[in-house]
Amino acid sequence: MKLFSVLLGLAALLLAPLSTSAQGxxxxxxxxxxxxxxxxxxxxxxxxxxxxxxxxxxxxxxxxxxxxxxxxxxxxxxxxxxxxxxxxxxxxxxxxxxxxxxxxxxxxxxxxxxxxxxxxxxxxxxxxxxxxxxxxxxxxxxxxxxxxxxxxxxxxxxxxxxxxxxxxxxxxxxxxxxxxxxxxxxxxxxxxxxxxxxxxxxxxxxxxxxxxxxxxxxxxxxxxxxxxxxxxxxxxxxxxxxxxxxxxxxxxxxxxxxxxxxxxxxxxxxxxxxxxxxxxxxxxxxxxxxxxxxxxxxxxxxxxxxxxxxxxxxxxxxxxxxxxxxxxxxxxxxxxxxxxxxxxxxxxxxxxxxxxxxxxxxxxxxxxxxxxxxxxxxxxxxxxxxxxxxxxxxxxxAPRVLAGRPAAPGPAGVLALWPNPAGEWAQAARLAALLGAATLVLRDALGRAVRTWPLPAGAPAADVPLAGLPAGLYHVQLQAPDGRRWHARLLHHE
Structure with missing residues (x-):
């Protein structure tokens, strides 16, 4: 039930404007x-x-x-x-x-x-x-x-x-x-x-x-x-x-x-x-x-x-x-x-x-x-x-909320990030309207893939473990089967 509540809250974040969440x-x-x-x-x-x-x-x-x-x-x-x-x-x-x-x-x-x-x-x-x-x-x-x-x-x-x-x-x-x-x-x-x-x-x-x-x-x-x-x-x-x-x-x-x-x-x-x-x-x-x-x-x-x-x-x-x-x-x-x-x-x-x-x-x-x-x-x-x-x-x-911002062609709101305060990971979510299985790739600031996860069809969210990664700016990339891609930034503090 706790996970269900988290996902409902994240779905609301996906639909909310992200313009102020990147304010630092x-x-x-x-x-x-x-x-x-x-x-x-x-x-x-x-x-x-x-x-x-x-x-x-x-x-x-x-x-x-x-x-x-x-x-x-x-x-x-x-x-x-x-x-x-x-x-x-x-x-x-x-x-x-x-x-x-x-x-x-x-x-x-x-x-x-x-x-x-x-x-x-x-x-x-x-x-x-x-x-x-x-x-x-x-x-x-x-x-x-x-x-x-x-x-x-x-x-x-x-x-x-x-x-x-x-x-x-x-x-x-x-x-x-x-x-x-x-x-x-x-x-x-x-x-x-x-x-x-x-x-x-x-x-x-x-x-x-x-x-x-x-x-x-x-x-x-x-x-x-x-x-x-x-x-x-x-x-x-x-x-x-x-x-x-x-x-x-x-x-x-x-x-x-x-x-x-x-x-x-x-x-x-x-x-x-x-x-x-x-x-x-x-x-x-x-x-x-x-x-x-x-x-x-x-x-x-x-x-x-x-x-x-x-x-x-x-x-x-x-x-x-x-x-x-x-x-x-x-x-x-x-x-x-x-x-x-x-x-x-x-x-x-x-x-x-x-x-x-x-x-x-x-x-x-x-x-x-x-x-x-x-x-x-x-x-x-x-x-x-x-x-x-x-x-x-x-x-x-200023107090800031870690958030991602869609930065590539595709429907707005497909990919968003937010921190999980209970552990060393962020959660990445995508709308259920995205059809088919997809792949989630975490890249460092130089564009190198450091971690990859498969996402089953219809999955509304996925965890992105960050334990063991050095602090810095990362890019999360969501790859759809038809070649479409969406991006978001992720700032990791050790």
Missing amino acids: LRVAWQQTYLKPAPSRSSYFDKLVLGTNGTITLSGTGSGNYYPGIFAQYDTAGTFRWQRDGRLLATGEQDLVPWRGGLVFAGSESLDREIPLLVQRLRPNGDTLPARRYLVPGTVRAATALVADASGLTAAGFNQTLPNEPQLFLQRTDTAGAVLWERTYPNPLPNGTVVSTCLLRTARGGYLLSATAQGPGFPGYAPHPFLLETDSLGRERRRRFVVAHDPNLFEHHQRLWGSLLATADGTGYVLNGYVQGAAGGWTGFVTRLDTALAPVWTRLLPPERSAELRIGQVRQLPTGELAVLAGEYAPNTPYLYVYTLAAATGQLLRRREVLVPGPRWLTPYDWQPVRGDSSFVVCGTAGYPDNTQRAWLARLEP
């Missing part, structure tokens, strides 16, 4: 900012999480170039201050802590020139005199900044029309005087190259990442491009990275891409998106060894639209990798956090949240909150009143 996050709070007219939209691009519980942001409005924005909140969502920044020529920028305050790098729009701009901020938001680094007739856009006790190193790209753009590094001392500057030849003559991130290497040099067109790719398709230098900016090596397919456009950009050195010193991780032949966006995360050769790539396809806007990848204190992403489509204000095994790229966990309020949103930057399982995220969001506002939120874990 909730919005603790959210804040927005809309720069006054004539700006038509606003963005928070960069986020610095301070050790004193502050969240400092840089961003822009839109309209006539990009009017700058600085703002600060605390981790409880309380507004502290907002300041206007300089008028920027491009959206490229970076914001990092330095010498008890913060320092910003971007490209200023002047009457006839576009210099590299470096602006210091005090903790209360007051700005110190800015430094401009001008090359006559040249657009200078900074995308990344490395700060240390002896000075700053800015990375970006120069373009003197009609010439091709070139990557550059510029080193200044603490007073802002230039110590050295290097420019680097474009990997494709007359091609496009846009810088993204900058890291210090274990050897004391720099690793600069970019998206660039390459001469060896069909149609000069862009791909991630890495350039390593010594401590004085002298080039040591350069390399393209093919994350997935040399024939497709692979982007590793300022807003949708990042680069990190792994905590164990064995390599790097970069991410971005692949633009498919049909125009859709699929996210990717690629692990590199110290020779900058790919070790593995994990693709993250869109879930509710044609485009997954993938944000920065972070390494958690556990050593796992986490990446934040959002959908780019109306009425899909979802965010996803994917957790990967650093050694293999195996997808371990997936969490999502439906953000109330906006019609759509795009995340640009995020950081985990120390000593907590929550994180803060910033970006831009569109609202029903046709405003597009700079957006900031804190997300935290």
